[in-house]
């Protein structure tokens with residue numbers, strides 16, 4: 689299938705979503721534009737491996753009807769939490785190294801706890817603290833001080849407090865905690881603009897959506913080699929490919945993968961270049977979008 693994309697139509701502005709492992713934030717705006725230009729705006733989009741919500745939220749922003757699902761209930765609850773809170777709440781989400789490990793080892797975690805683990809962990813893996821042991825204290829305190837004195841997340845490098853710290857300690861080049869909050873800042877703003885009404889959220893196995901007809905099904909499963917990255921990793925890929933083929937009989941099925949069996953074709957490749965290629969043969973690993981042949 690030949691995919692058309694007029695790049696001028698792509699929404700300007702930041703992508704929205706949780707900082708989540710495997711997040712499709714980088715391609716979400718382009719992907720939704722591909723859907724709109726090639727498959728129309730009248731069908732419901734089912735985002736069945738929804739994760740941090742980048743695709744669902746972009747659909748919502750662009751006025752498409754969308755259903756979010758993830759077998760793990762936690763990301764959906766975190767999305768709802770962020771959408772129900774304001775900017776002041778975000779300031780409570782960064783935590784010290786000690787607090788991080790206390791939370792990580794707690795039996796029963798609240799949604800605030802899960803958000804803290806996500807935001808303060810290295811590569812958003814919920815396991816290791818964002819900063820090395822030697823710099824943790826200094827960087828956490830500096831982030832807190834900047835929030836208190838300047839009330840800013842994004843522009844922290846311009847603050848006197850940061851400049852002074854860099855002058856005194858040249859090893860500090862960035863404060864990732866504030867960068868995480870900056871990402872969430874545009875997310876909480878959505879609540880006030882009323883762009884995002886209620887999001888339909890489910891926590892089921894993707895196969896429970898086998899009755900869908902006449903819709904767009906977007907599938908972003910864990911990749912084959914990403915064991916232990918998510919709470920749910922036991923996806924049987926052969927079974928998944930068969931399910932896709934079955935669902936493709938009555939729906940438009942779009943799959944994000946790096947590699948798919950022969951009965952699927954790559955319809956788009958998200959290269960970084962401005963003019964995006966149809967699928968080519970080169971060695972670089974770009975995000976790809978597949979459909980059934």
Ligand SMILES: C[S@@+](CC[C@H](N)C(=O)[O-])C[C@H]1O[C@@H](n2cnc3c(N)ncnc32)[C@H](O)[C@@H]1O
Nearest residue numbers: 710711712737738739740741742759893894908
């Ligand atoms: C690559 S991530 C999705 C990322 C998402 N597109 C985003 O932009 O943040 C894959 C997700 O699939 C979920 N998952 C794993 N097995 C599943 C299943 N059988 N049914 C539904 N979701 C599943 C995981 O919990 C994980 O959140």
